[in-house]
Amino acid sequence: MKKTKVIVGLGSCGIAAGANKTYEKIRQLKEFENLDFELKKTSCIGMCFREPLVEIIDETGSYIYGNVDEERVVEVLEKHVVNHEPIKELVVKTDLFETKDHSFFDGQVKIALRHCGYIDPESIEEYEAQQGYEAIKKIADEEIKPDAVINMILESGLRGRGGGGFPTGMKWRFAKNSVSKEKYIICNADEGDPGAFMDRSLLEGDPHAVLEGMLIGAYAIGATGGIIYCRAEYPLAIKRLNIAIEQARDQGYLGDHIMGIEGFCFDIYVKEGAGAFVCGEETALIASVEGERGMPRKRPPFPAVSGLWKKPTNINNVETWANIPWIINNGPKAYSKYGTAKSKGTKVFALAGKINNSGLVEVPMGITIRDIIFKLGGGIPDGKKFKAVQLGGPSGGCIPEYLADTIVDYDSVNATGAIMGSGGMVVLDEDTCMVDLAKFFLNFTQNESCGKCTFCRIGTMRMLEILERITEGKGKESDIETLEELAYQIKDNSLCGLGQTAPNPVLTTLKYFRDEYTAHIVEKKCPAKVCKNLLTYTIVEDKCTGCTVCAKNCPVNAITGERKQPHVIDQDLCIKCGDCYSRCKFDAITIS
Amino acid sequence: MRIARLKVQTEKTLQDAVDLSLIDDLIKKYNGKKGNMIPLLQGTQAMYGYIPTLAFEKLAKETGLELSDMYGVATFYAQFRLAPVGKHVIKVCHGTACHVQNASKITESIQEALKVEDGGTTEDRMFTLESVACLGCCSLAPVMAINENTYGNLTGAEAVKIVKNIRISEKTQ
Numbered sequence: 001m002k003k004t005k006v007i008v009g010l011g012s013c014g015i016a017a018g019a020n021k022t023y024e025k026i027r028q029l030k031e032f033e034n035l036d037f038e039l040k041k042t043s044c045i046g047m048c049f050r051e052p053l054v055e056i057i058d059e060t061g062s063y064i065y066g067n068v069d070e071e072r073v074v075e076v077l078e079k080h081v082v083n084h085e086p087i088k089e090l091v092v093k094t095d096l097f098e099t100k101d102h103s104f105f106d107g108q109v110k111i112a113l114r115h116c117g118y119i120d121p122e123s124i125e126e127y128e129a130q131q132g133y134e135a136i137k138k139i140a141d142e143e144i145k146p147d148a149v150i151n152m153i154l155e156s157g158l159r160g161r162g163g164g165g166f167p168t169g170m171k172w173r174f175a176k177n178s179v180s181k182e183k184y185i186i187c188n189a190d191e192g193d194p195g196a197f198m199d200r201s202l203l204e205g206d207p208h209a210v211l212e213g214m215l216i217g218a219y220a221i222g223a224t225g226g227i228i229y230c231r232a233e234y235p236l237a238i239k240r241l242n243i244a245i246e247q248a249r250d251q252g253y254l255g256d257h258i259m260g261i262e263g264f265c266f267d268i269y270v271k272e273g274a275g276a277f278v279c280g281e282e283t284a285l286i287a288s289v290e291g292e293r294g295m296p297r298k299r300p301p302f303p304a305v306s307g308l309w310k311k312p313t314n315i316n317n318v319e320t321w322a323n324i325p326w327i328i329n330n331g332p333k334a335y336s337k338y339g340t341a342k343s344k345g346t347k348v349f350a351l352a353g354k355i356n357n358s359g360l361v362e363v364p365m366g367i368t369i370r371d372i373i374f375k376l377g378g379g380i381p382d383g384k385k386f387k388a389v390q391l392g393g394p395s396g397g398c399i400p401e402y403l404a405d406t407i408v409d410y411d412s413v414n415a416t417g418a419i420m421g422s423g424g425m426v427v428l429d430e431d432t433c434m435v436d437l438a439k440f441f442l443n444f445t446q447n448e449s450c451g452k453c454t455f456c457r458i459g460t461m462r463m464l465e466i467l468e469r470i471t472e473g474k475g476k477e478s479d480i481e482t483l484e485e486l487a488y489q490i491k492d493n494s495l496c497g498l499g500q501t502a503p504n505p506v507l508t509t510l511k512y513f514r515d516e517y518t519a520h521i522v523e524k525k526c527p528a529k530v531c532k533n534l535l536t537y538t539i540v541e542d543k544c545t546g547c548t549v550c551a552k553n554c555p556v557n558a559i560t561g562e563r564k565q566p567h568v569i570d571q572d573l574c575i576k577c578g579d580c581y582s583r584c585k586f587d588a589i590t591i592s
Numbered sequence: 593m594r595i596a597r598l599k600v601q602t603e604k605t606l607q608d609a610v611d612l613s614l615i616d617d618l619i620k621k622y623n624g625k626k627g628n629m630i631p632l633l634q635g636t637q638a639m640y641g642y643i644p645t646l647a648f649e650k651l652a653k654e655t656g657l658e659l660s661d662m663y664g665v666a667t668f669y670a671q672f673r674l675a676p677v678g679k680h681v682i683k684v685c686h687g688t689a690c691h692v693q694n695a696s697k698i699t700e701s702i703q704e705a706l707k708v709e710d711g712g713t714t715e716d717r718m719f720t721l722e723s724v725a726c727l728g729c730c731s732l733a734p735v736m737a738i739n740e741n742t743y744g745n746l747t748g749a750e751a752v753k754i755v756k757n758i759r760i761s762e763k764t765q
Contacts, residue, residue, distance in 0.1 A: 012742065013729045013731060016729050016735065017744060048729075049731060193726070195726065197728035197730055272630075272634060274633075277725070292629075292665065353733075358689075426692065426730075441688075444725070
């Protein structure tokens with residue numbers, strides 16, 4: 001009989017939800033009660049809304065339990081591991097019966113995330129057991145030439161998953177065609193988009209897949225050195241990458257004459273980013289690796305000709321690299337069978353915001369946004385109305401509800417004015433103010449503008465000032481026009497992607513939610529009741545029971561009234577913090 | 593949101609006594625290597641929690657890097673600090689997902705509880721409050737991180753409770 005396995009998901013999100021405590025509790029129980037099972041670690045399976053997750057594999061199959069906090073550990077271990085009785089209502093995923101969360105997995109196709117949540121990311125043996133490093137072996141054994149590898153990637157139709165959507169094979173070809181003794185490849189893991197976390201999850205969950213992808217890329221273009229440029233905000237990802245690199249060196253996957261291929265010498269090291277959004281841009285990233293201020297430069301020359309240390313350099317994003325070994329192992333046709341005419345394969349999306357099932361999903365290109373949100377994502381919490389979805393972070397835009405049947409591929413998403421971006425999908429409901437959201441993104445890009453181009457540096461500042469004015473109820477009728485004019489100027493006159501896309505959040509919200517702008521400017525109202533300066537809190541006399549809870553908690557003592565008598569809010573003192581509104585049990589406070 | 597930058601160094605920071613020998617090994621490791629400026633600054637900050645003026649000068653003297661270049665880099669990236677921070681750094685996430693789940697409420701609550709500005713440090717140098725872009729735990733929004741620990745699905749009151757518990761455990765130690 002095979003030994004029962006208990007596997008705890010220890011990704012950053014799981015740990016934030018208390019998975020370390022769960023793991024520790026299981027370890028203690030195993031030790032003190034002398035339980036007979038194998039305790040293992042894995043990373044995030046994508047189901048962040050059910051963290052902490054614990055998988056139990058026994059002779060009948062695999063069961064993933066959700067929300068296993070410290071207190072629930074005893075129950076789960078006792079019933080399932082000791083008495084062999086699975087607790088069906090707590091299981092979130094199994095092949096043996098239908099769980100209440102099955103819709104989250106139906107429709108997903110896992111290629112990039114194929115190992116995430118299944119293997120121990122700190123064990124090279126577990127990766128090797130899942131076809132790991134077999135793609136590079138295949139290349140060595142079958143003596144597949146670099147050009148043939150590039151052709152396979154071209155044929156698969158894989159496009160850059162960092163947001164640009166440039167065909168990966170073509171990028172490799174450019175770098176291959178540049179003649180130089182030294183060439184570099186870089187893995188862009190500077191995931192700066194607020195709202196996107198798929199790269200973090202991939203690096204934490206399957207670092208070897210990224211390394212193997214880079215190894216194949218290095219072979220194809222003839223690179224001599226590899227760098228993973230990773231955000232310093234992702235300490236766990238950096239730790240696991242370094243472990244993986246050490247293991248790969250020990251096993252001879254990195255070093256000299258790899259896999260016996262004569263002259264194929266390649267090594268990888270991790271470079272910690274220092275926190276600048278603009279470093280996601282290729283030339284800025286290169287400047288940062290060189291130790292300079294991360295400021296973009298003019299292209300051409302493109303990095304494929306003159307990049308890091310003026311040598312030909314090929315940069316791809318984490319998710320792109322993770323797809324490569326799968327494509328080599330399974331053939332380009334297996335990959336291109338998914339997707340649409342121009343966007344092949346699968347894409348990972350990070351679902352967050354006002355959505356029931358937040359987490360990571362990998363879906364074939366061509367699925368509709370509505371299906372992702374309502375079938376996989378389980379819809380909007382608390383019966384609220386779905387308003388829009390924000391795609392592509394600060395460079396992207398908002399797609400309104402009525403366009404939710406847009407399919408996800410690069411061209412269809414671009415047609416709405418948003419961009420695919422790296423795959424952050426933040427869902428917004430009726431309580432989100434679109435003007436406030438546009439202001440939020442502009443505040444972000446304005447802060448992150450490197451300052452090189454005048455239009456980006458000053459233009460975004462002016463736009464932000466206008467948006468601030470509008471949300472404070474001081475908007476002028478000419479403001480919308482000025483915003484649009486500035487937006488197009490910034491787009492036309494900025495050197496890099498940051499400036500060229502910075503106005504997108506404003507332009508798309510103006511396009512689809514213009515009435516909200518006019519409500520702020522003309523009627524001085526915030527329809528979503530978010531912009532503080534446009535709100536008034538009042539107490540409904542009939543509903544107020546005089547319980548004094550609001551008055552006691554008001555931070556500025558703006559609420560007065562006798563006990564058991566209706567209270568009143570002094571509008572001059574009120575700072576509109578909303579504390580009374582959230583505390584009132586009798587719905588006696590209204591916002592207008 | 594980039595971390596609100598701390599004001600240019602004050603007299604007090606200049607006089608902060610720092611043990612400069614702590615970065616000797618670091619300098620030995622990176623001296624002469626190309627692209628070493630950011631790792632040197634990161635290493636220095638890891639040692640002191642910020643980059644002291646005296647350390648800048650020592651780095652310039654021993655590695656030949658220009659002071660002006662180092663200052664340029666240190667002020668460009670959000671990660672670098674030019675003034676000391678509290679023992680515990682509270683990073684409140686203001687990414688998109690956290691923003692729509694009312695992250696500003698978390699910052700405001702902590703500001704009020706600790707009587708500290710965003711980007712500022714408490715008088716006892718116990719806490720520094722920062723706003724950061726995205727911690728990558730969007731599904732648990734709103735989120736904050738204190739040192740290496742991340743806390744999710746917060747409300748203002750819960751965030752304050754976590755901070756207060758840290759203060760209590762500091763006092764009992």
